[in-house]
Amino acid sequence: MNRKLLRPPGAADEIDFAARCIRCGMCAQACPYRAIRIAGLLDGLALMGTPVIKAREVPCYLCMKCPPVCPSGALDRRLKRKQDVRMGTALINRNECLAWQGTICRSCYQSCPVFDEAIKMDSELRPVVDRKKCVGCGICENVCPVDPAAIVVAPWSRM
Amino acid sequence: MKTGLLRRAVQASTFALIAAIPVLNRKGITVLMGSLYSLAIGPLRITDPLSGVQAMIASPAVDGVLLFSILIPVLPALIFGRVFCSWVCPQNTISEIFDYISERLGVKRFESLHLAVRSRYVIMACLLVSAPLAGFPVATLVSAPGIISVQTAKYIYEGAVGLELGLIGVIILFELFVVRRAWCNYICPVGSFLGIFRFGKTMKVAFAEDKQHSCSRCLACAKACRLGLDPMGKGLYPLCHNCGACIDACAKTRGGGGPLSFKF
Secondary structure, three states: OOOOOEOOOOOOHHHHHHOOOOOHHHHHHOOOOEEEEEEOHOOOOOOOOOOOEOOOOOOOOOOOOOHHHHOOOOOOOOOOOHHHOOEEEEEEEOOOOOOOOOOOOOHHHHHHOOOOOOOOOOOOOOOOOOOOOOOOOOOOHHHHHOOOOOOEEEEEOOO | HHHHHHHHHHHHHHHHHHHHHHHHHOOOOOOOOOOOOEEEEEEEEEEEEEHHHHHHOOOOOOOOOHHHHHHHHHHHHHHHOHHHHHHOOOOHHHHHHHHHHHHHHHOOOOOOOOOOOOOHHHHHHHHHHHHHHHOOOOOOOOHHHHHHHHEEEEHHHOOOOOOOHHHHHHHHHHHHHHOOOOOHHOHHHHHHHHHHHHOOOOOOEEOOOOOOOOOOOOOOOHHHOOOOOOOOOOOOOOOOOOOOHHHHHHHOOOOOOEEEEEEE
């Protein structure tokens, strides 16, 4: 199953997550940034009531307050370090990215919480994502000055 | 009367808490968190057993924390019966209010469906079986108390509610105009699941006549029952959720010497 929605940190893979999440909304209550929204019927019957993050609106700031409150284990309660989060991975659309098109822009590079590791600048000062380090928080997608964002987080689907 | 007042107070507190928890969470006070799907009181978790069991059979995996948290509501259900339904559940409170309105308006509706009590367990079983097939806890979609609490929180956080709330609207209209208390009596899977945990010693409304406690067949108890049940008759359970209204009414009309009482 291709994951369409970005889930909070520590979410199990999509099939397991959908099965385990009891739609209680506690993670959304725990989120101090209101980044976690509750999916509605329009997102699909099976996903209704589950937590989603819309990074362009509010990304995940990796405060790590939501995994421990999950009552069902749909979010891995043991997850503590933000470097270990794997919500997804950022993808750069080089045709739209200002830096790749020759303008100077370091928005995503500078705001990345895994600084200078998940997003690095290459020799020609263009951002490059290291998929092994990227946590998928979506902060880069949120700050990208291009509209629509030239860097977007593709949610992980470990399938 | 005592039970009735106390019950009203608990019902009102439930609504107050449903609104207060998200508001407090928003202010950074997180001692109380969650909804009627799952509640966190400090480190203690209390989870709706039906949602929890479904999550476990849909995944399929047993999460220790989840298992413990669903056992907590089972304990009061074993001792006191489905008091969650009558004392806490916001859907029951809403249904009681609209039942009263319907009565006042003199709406003609079916008093009872005369369905075999098993029908509600069939509905619950279908939902349980469909959970692993659908791959998600299906009954959470139709958990009225959960929907009411989560959607209240969603409104407080996001300023909008989801379409799930439509279910509550449908229940209200159906009970108002078509069948009296249809949801709580014949459908609600959350209540059905709590009803499983009943055994011989679970608290029940007992009708016992003797010299001191005679029955005048005044039917005050049946009129007082917000579910439309007959407390003097047989087959009160599993529908009765021990709200105590019949016992109050009996004590009031018989001056304390009525034949109805809670017994274990």
